[in-house]
Amino acid sequence: MTRPALLWFRNDLRLADNPALMAVADRPILPVFVLDDDAAGAWKHGGAQRWWLHHALASLGADLSRRGVDLHLAQGDAAIIIPALAAAVGAEDIHVAQRFEPWGRRQDEAIATALKSTGRRLVRHRGTLLHDPHALRTGQGKPYQVYTPFSRAIFAAGEPAPPMDAPARLHPVANPPAGATLDLLPKRDWAKDFPKHWQPGEAGAAKRLAAFGTRALAAYDGARNIPAIPGTSGLSPHLRFGEISPRQVWHAAREAGATGSHTFLKEVLWRDFAYHLLFNRPEMPEAPLAEKFAAFPWQPNPKYLAAWQRGMTGYPIVDAGMRQLWATGWMHNRVRMIVASLLVKHLLQPWQDGQDWFWDTLVDGDLASNSASWQWVAGCGADAAPYFRVFNPMLQGAKFDPEGTYVTRWVPELARLPKNLIHQPWEAPPGLVRDYPPPIIDHAFGRARALAAYAAIKGETA
Template sequence: MTTILWFRRDLRLSDNPALDAALLLGRPIIPVYIFDDFQAGEWSLGGASRWWLHGSLSALASKIKACGSHLIFKAGSAETIISELLLETGATSVYWNRCYEPWIIKQDKLIETNLETKGVDVRSFNAGLLHEPWALITQKGEPYKIFTPFWKALRALGDPGQPIPAPANIPAPNNFPQSDELNSWALLPVAPDWADSLRETWSPGEQGAYERLDSFTESAVFDYHNKRNLPGVSGTSCLSPHLHFGEVGPRQVWNGVVGSAVVQTGNQMSSGVETYLSEIAWREFSYYQLSHFPQLPSLPFRPEFSFFQWEDDCKALSAWKRGMTGYPIVDAGMRQLWKTGWMHNRVRMIVASFLIKDLLIDWRIGEKWFWNTLVDADLASNSASWQWVAGCGADAAPYFRIFNPTLQGTKFDPDGSYVRKWVPELSKLPGRLIHAPWKAKPIERANANIKLGHDYPLPIVDHSAARNRALERYKRIKSVQARH
C-alpha cells in the first residue's frame, strides 16, 4: 500500500496539504515531479522560468532526501506516467495539489476520472490560493468583475488558517521507481549561459522563500504603503517567483505578514500590512478571472477591444525589448527585466502602458515577452495585469489613462537612483534631467559624457503626439461598438 505524491507548483514541504494527507495514511510515499510542459502549447515555460524550475526542483530534492526519501523525476504525459507508476509500484493512492490553468484543469479531470474507474484513491487539495475561485460568487450568482467587492467577499470568508509544519520524515518504499536525471531536462542555459545575473539575484527553493519572507516582515512591510511604488528602494517583498512555484504558499505569506503586525503593533494592522494583504488579494483576483474567463491570456475581457487597430512596428518593439526607447524609466525597467528576470511592479505598469499606448503595439505581444523573460511568469497574473493596463480587462484602468513616462519617472524615481543603476550611460546627468535627457543643454551633456543619439537614443516617439494618436484609436473602437 503506497501513495504517489505528485508535485506540481507546490515545491515545498511545509504547508503542503497533499503531503500532509499522504502522511496521515501512514503508508510509504513516492514523491514524483512530472515535467509535461508540452501540454501548455504556446504557454510552455520561458527561459527564465526554466532556470528557476531547475533550481527549485534541486532544492526540493535535497529537502526530501533529508527527510529520508527520494524525489522521482519523470518527463512526458502526466496521465501516461502516473498509470505507469501505478503498475510499477503497486501504489493505490495518488495525491496532488491543484493548479488552475485551463489545460491543467482539463487534464486533472481526465486523470481523476480514469484513476477512479480503476479503483485508485485519488485526492486533490488547495495549496496555491487563500480561497479557490468557486468559493466566491455574487448575490446574483455571477462571478465578481470588480476587485473591491471581491476583496470584501474574500475577507468575509475569514483568515485562511494556520500553515501546516513541514514533516521531519517521509516514509519511503523499499524500492523507488527509475528516475530521470534533472540535468537531462536541459532547463539551464548553456550556450550562452546568460543566467549569471539571475544567480546573483535569486535563491530558488523553499529556504530562499523563507529568507525573503522573513526579511520583508521584519521591517519593509510596515512602510509598504509608502515605498511599494518606488523602484529605487527595497520596498517590496520580491516573493512573486517563490509564490508562483509554490515554494511558499499564500497562507504562509498571509500569516507571516499578519503575525509580524501582532508582534510589532499589538494586533493593530498598519497601513503597510493592509496594503500588502490587498496585493495578495489581487493575485487571488487574477486566478479568479482566469478560472471564470479561461480566454484571459488571448482575448480581451471587454470584447470591443477586439476591433482595436494595432501597429506592426518591429523596430519600435525591438527598442522596447532592449531598453533603448529614449525614455529612461522605461529603459531601466526593460534592462532590469533582461538582467534579473524581474521588474518592479510600478515599472511594469509604466513599460506596459508605453508599449500599448505610446507605440500602439498589441498587449499580447508584451504579455508574451514578459512570459519568456520573467522568473515569476504566471499565466493568471501576467494576462490579467496586461489586460488591466490595456484597459480591456476586468476592473481595468480606463484606456484613456495613459502614463507619461517622464512624469512617472520623476514621481516614483525622484532621485534617479533606479535609472542610474540600470541606465548607467545617464548616471552623470543631474537629477532634474535624469528622466528627460533630451532637455539637457550641450554643455550639460558634455559634462555628463553623453551623446544623445549615440550613447543613448533620443525618444523613439513623442509622448504627447502618441497620446493623442492612442485616444483617437480608442474613439474608433467606441464608434464600432456603437454600430454593433
C-alpha cells in the same frame, strides 16, 4: 500494510503547509515532478522560469532526501507517466495541488478519468490559493469582475487556517523506479547574474519572508512604489512556484501587525483575483475580456517591440525597467505598469506581445497574474484601468524615482546627467549623453494616437 501513494508536485514545491503532502505523510510515498511541455503548449515554462525551476527542484529534492525519500523526475506526457508510475509502485491514489490554468484543468480531468478506469483516483488539494475560484461568488451568484468587492469578500470571510509545519520524516515506497534528468538551464548563460538576486527553493522563500518583516511592512504603503529601494517583498517567484504558501504569507503579515500589512495583503489577494478571473474566463491569456477590444486597431511593429524589449526606447524609466528584467528576471511592479503602458498605448503594440515577453523573461511568470495584469494596463480586462489613462513616463519617473537612482543603476549612459534631466535626457546639453537613443515616439503624439484608436472602437470622434 499501509498502501503507498503518489505525491505529484507541480506548483507547490515545498514541504511546509502542503495539504497534498500532509494527506500522505504517514504512508509510503513516491514524490514526483513531471515536466510536460507539450500539454502546456504555448504556456510551458518560459526561459527565466526554467532557470528557477531547475534550482527549485534541486532544493526540493534535497529537502525530501533529508526526510528519507527521493524526488522522482520525469519528462513527457503526464497523462501517461502518472498512471504508469502509480501502477509501478502500487499506489491507488495520487495527491496533487489544484491547478487552474485551462490546459492544466483539461489534463487533470483526462488523468482522473484514466485513473478511475483502473481503480485509482486523483485527489486534488487546495494549496496554491487562499480560496477556490469556483467557490467565491457575488450576492447574485456570479463570479466577481471587480477587485475591490472581491478583496472585501475575502477579508470578510475570516482568517485562513494557520499553516502546517513540514513533517520531520517521510517514508519511501519499496523499489522506487529510476527518474530522469531534466534539461532546464539555458544553453547560453544569460541568467548568470540571477543567483545574485535570488535563492530559489523553500529555504530561500523563508529567508525572503523573514527579511521583509515588520520594519518593511511598516513602510510598505509608500515604499512599495519606489523602485530604487527594496520596498516590496520579492516573494512573487516563490509564490508562483509554491515554495511558500499564501497562508504562510498571510499569517506572517498579520503577526507582524505593521501599518502596511493590510495594503500588502491586498496585493497578495490580487493573485487570487487573477486566478478567479482565469478560472471563470479561461480565454484571458489570448483574448480581451472586454469584447469591443477585439476590433482594436493595433499596429504591430517589430522594431518598436525589439527596442522596448532591449530597453532602448529613449524613455529612461521604461528602459531601466526592461534592463532590470533582463538582468534579474524580475521588474518592480510600479515600473511594470509604466513599461506596459508605453508598449500598448504610445506604441499601439498588442498587449499579447508584451505578455509573451514577460512570460519568457520573468522568474515569477504566472499565467493568471501576467495575463490579468496586461489586460488591466491595456484597458481590456475585468476591472481594468481606463484605456484613456496613458502614463506619462517622464512624470512617472520624476514621481517614483526623483533622484534618478533607479534609472542610473540600470541605464548608466545617463549617470552624468543632473537629476532634473534624468527623465528627459533629450533636453541635456550636447556631450552629456552618449549611446542613448532619443524617444522612440513623442509622448504627446503617442498619447493622442492611443486616444484616437480607443475612440475608433467606441464609435466616437477623438
